[in-house]
Each structure stands twice: as structure tokens, then as C-alpha cells.
Amino acid sequence: MKEDKEIIEFLKSFQKELSGFFGINVELPMVSFINSRKEIDKIWGRKTEEWFVAWAKDNNIFILNPKIYTKESSHKNIEHFWKVLKHEYSHLYYKEITNNGRPKWLNEGLACYLANQVKEKPTKKESLKIFEYYQKGDWLVYRVGYFWVKLLIDKFGKKKLLKLLKKMNSQTAEKEFAKIFYRVYGFKFSEEEFNKIFEV
Ligand SMILES: [Zn+2]
Incomplete structure (x- = not known):
């Protein structure tokens, strides 16, 4: 065929x-x-x-x-x-x-980014739903994920993101992910920090 x-x-x-x-x-x-x-x-x-x-x-x-x-x-x-x-x-x-399909926002956001599925920019309020999207996701997870993945890559580079992925494993749950994130990026995986980098 x-x-x-x-x-x-x-x-x-x-x-x-x-x-x-x-x-x-x-x-x-x-x-x-x-x-x-x-x-x-x-x-x-x-x-x-x-x-x-x-x-x-x-x-x-x-x-x-x-x-x-x-x-x-x-x-x-x-x-x-x-x-x-x-x-x-x-x-x-x-x-x-990662040996893990989580966090959902990162998995979906990166897939959209790599497939060049450009998404509309979320509002600030929408973008902060990232903290709800570890396990679950809905139609908005793609837009939110794409936004943060692109921002993390544009601002801090691909290598850093890859470093984050490599530190994950099948046991990595939400709390552990936040710790790994901090170790790699040097700032907290928190609403306050993400608020600060939203506009840039
Ligand atoms: Zn997907």
C-alpha cells in the first residue's frame, strides 16, 4: 500500500x-x-x-x-x-x-512543540492551571503545556529541559517532580515563580 x-x-x-x-x-x-x-x-x-x-x-x-x-x-x-x-x-x-507519562502538561506540551502544533497563548489565569495538570488533563492542557514548554525552551534552552526529563523515572510523583524541577532550574515549581516568568 x-x-x-x-x-x-x-x-x-x-x-x-x-x-x-x-x-x-x-x-x-x-x-x-x-x-x-x-x-x-x-x-x-x-x-x-x-x-x-x-x-x-x-x-x-x-x-x-x-x-x-x-x-x-x-x-x-x-x-x-x-x-x-x-x-x-x-x-x-x-x-x-522518563519511564513516566507525567506530568501531563509536560508530556503533551512537548509533543505539541515537537510536532509544531502551535497553540494560542493562554491567559495568565489559564496558564496557571499547570499546577492541576500533573495527573489529569482536559482540552486546555495542550495550550497550557505548549506555552510553558516553549517558554522553558526559549528562555533556558533544550538541554535543561532534557536534563529534567532524564532525572525522572517511573516512581516520580508530583512532589518529587517539583524537587527535581528546582534542582534543574534553580527556581521553584510554584505559582509565584511561574507568575513572574509568564510575561517574558
Ligand atoms: Zn498527546
Whole structure:
């Protein structure tokens, strides 16, 4: 199938970018197409949101079939499909390097950043929801995560962010994360500190 080859080539070229960023290599994932919204709902056992189109698990990416992608989702441009593939592959790297899918804002924000899924700037109040997004997330987590990840990278560099990720492991819970953050960045993972750096 022409499509499969196209996807493999696409992921291969993005693999180079990701390996450059993370300094590790994660093998190419298997991509499985989901053929309808109904099928997604069945797998998740609930009615899923129109924007929800893909997820990554182990070394697999499950994604709505490009043939019905714009019909079965709220995304009306097929470009979105390719960015989501990048986004999901980034999650596999994140998992590999942290052994953890948390904090949710960092995992989602970095995936959006690496896939070039530029998000609208949140309001200050919205941005401070970062402290609620360790375990949970909602539609706003992408915007909040993207904002802080981009700011941390622009202001302090990629190396520092990578250092933070490398210090995490499967046992890292919220409190421990705050400690690691402080050790790496030299300021507290707190509302007060994040308030200060919001505008810059
Ligand atoms: Zn994601």
C-alpha cells in the first residue's frame, strides 16, 4: 500500500529529529488505522470527543484512517493527520526517556512543540492551571503545556529541559517532580515563580 510506505518514510525522517532532540533512539512504531469514530468509541468504552483522533501505547500508534480522518473528526485539514503522527511518536520518546507519562502538561506540551502544533497563548489565569495538570488533563492542557514548554525552551534552552526529563523515572510523583524541577532550574515549581516568568 502506497500509504504505508509514505507513513514509514515520514516517521523515519521525523525519527532523526526526535533522536537529535532527545539523544536516544526509539524504534519506528507500528501504525494502526482506526476506521471510524464508532470504532474509537468502542475501544475506549465511551463517547469520545470529535477532536480525539489518536493515541500511543507501547510501540504502537493508533490513529484515525486518513481516508476518513476529516469526516470522522473535527479536524478539517488532512495536514492535521501528519502533525498528530509526529505528536504521538514524540510521546513514545517521552515515555522511553522518563519511564513516566507525567506530568501531563509536560508530556503533551512537548509533543505539541515537537510536532509544531502551535497553540494560542493562554491567559495568565489559564496558564496557571499547570499546577492541576500533573495527573489529569482536559482540552486546555495542550495550550497550557505548549506555552510553558516553549517558554522553558526559549528562555533556558533544550538541554535543561532534557536534563529534567532524564532525572525522572517511573516512581516520580508530583512532589518529587517539583524537587527535581528546582534542582534543574534553580527556581521553584510554584505559582509565584511561574507568575513572574509568564510575561517574558
Ligand atoms: Zn498527546
